[in-house]
Amino acid sequence: MAKKQVKKKVSELEKLNQDLLDLRLKHASMALKETHKISEMKKDIARLKTKLNMQGEIND
Secondary structure (H helix, E strand, O other): OOHHHHOOOOOOOHHHHHHHHHHHHHOOOOOOOOEEEEEEHHHHHHHHHHHHHHHHHOOO
């Protein structure tokens, strides 16, 4: 059961990283109006990494 949760969190982390990249590209091309979303996304990634580190399942 725990391995499924870890895999789910890792896949969510990958998705968040991809979304952050997309936001950064939009910001660089001046197409992003809501720039606060970049910092929110970074915080979400940090929270998820913290949860994974507490479980001892990430090597990043």
